[in-house]
Amino acid sequence: MQPAEIEAALAAALRGAGPAGEVRGLRRLTGGATKETWCFDWHQPGTSGTLILQRSAATAAPPGHPPRLDAGQDAALMRAARQGGVPVPTVRLVLQPQHGLGPGYVTGHVAGETMGRKLARDSAFAMARGRLARQCGEALAAIHRMPTAELPFLARLAPADELAIYGGLLRDHAIAHPALAYALRWVGQHLPQQWDARVVHADFRNGNLIVDQQGLRCVLDWEIARIGDPMQDLGVLCMRTWRFGGTGEVGGFGTREDLYAAYEAAGGMPVDPARVRFWEAFGNLKWAIACVRRGLGARADGRPASLELCAVGRRLEEPLWDFMHLLETAP
Structure with missing residues (x-):
């Protein structure tokens, strides 16, 4: 998908999950061997914040390979971890087929260094x-x-x-x-x-x-x-x-x-x-x-x-x- 297509689909998905807003400044981040990571600003009336879009592969791990969680399981595990006191991003939205973005989720942005x-x-x-x-x-x-x-x-x-x-x-x-x-x-x-x-x-x-x-x-x-x-x-x-x-x-x-x-x-x-x-x-x-x-x-x-x-x-x-x-x- 082209960035403009991702931006439009992402805005529609977020509007369906809460108050209306606008996606601005969508940019792809480097790093990540198994996921496609995008950062963007979500503007709503009177407020704005930086969020992260993670898009993952649709294929599951083949038999005989190490387990790999799908996007919904990954998000569910992060939510459970956060509830248990582990410092993890807040999951804002788990993508569904109707969103047209493939498997993935949206989380809050956490400032800091990963290198x-x-x-x-x-x-x-x-x-x-x-x-x-x-x-x-x-x-x-x-x-x-x-x-x-x-x-x-x-x-x-x-x-x-x-x-x-x-x-x-x-x-x-x-x-x-x-x-x-x-x-x-x-x-x-x-x-x-x-x-x-x-x-x-x-x-x-x-x-x-x-x-x-x-x-x-x-x-x-x-x-x-x-x-x-x-x-x-x-x-x-x-x-x-x-x-x-x-x-x-x-x-x-x-x-x-x-x-x-x-x-x-x-x-x-x-x-x-x-x-x-x-x-x-x-x-x-x-x-x-x-x-x-x-x-x-x-x-x-x-x-x-x-x-x-x-x-x-x-x-x-x-x-x-x-x-x-x-x-x-x-x-």
Whole structure:
């Protein structure tokens, strides 16, 4: 759709959900691997505000792939998270077929920065970095307290289920790589046998957070959430890939001690550092498999999908090195 068509359809959808208004300044934002994100101003008599339009793909995750929420489920999860005290955008409208915009939703705009490298390294966020690990611990505790029974659309994945899914994705590409084979075998031999089934964001990391100079403002990108081991979220947040060159083991901005202490103090599960390390290692394996899939992605005519995806594919060795380093330095 052209911007003018989106603007007209969006204005009609919002007018149908509340008082009449006018869409102004519609502009597409950069970033977002699975969604199309637009920012705009919604003007009504006597008031105006900035809103966000998220348009997502209409296709569901194929069988044997990691779960992916549709737009309605994504919005429902964010509403439940907000009710549970998690900092998330306010969902204003879930798009319906009659709106003519495809799957998606409209949320409030949250001011701040999302670029991981800036958050981990720029002097403007030095004060925020002193708080972020604790704030992330508090947000994760709130996520893991969410009642699972009220979210029946979330898939339940045991650690063994996760391994079966990601191992299957790698087998689909028929790639032989000794380090990948070793990592798969190691994960299979160290699967947690006891864990509490909780809501898991599954992509809670630097780069999926909105932060200002005071700290955490908002948690983004909920579309691969699931029911699983809550230690997974702590492990993903500690992955070196998502530190963006920062010195802190947590997101490049903080310490594990601050993260774990704040998480437990806010009502999270007792932290099992060994299980967190397992999920950090497994997270590196998942990212390595994602690099393989992106690098080998092809168009219908057999040509590479894009130069950018080929470049991601070349990063395969980075998470594998991180995986091996974690095993070598484990307590």
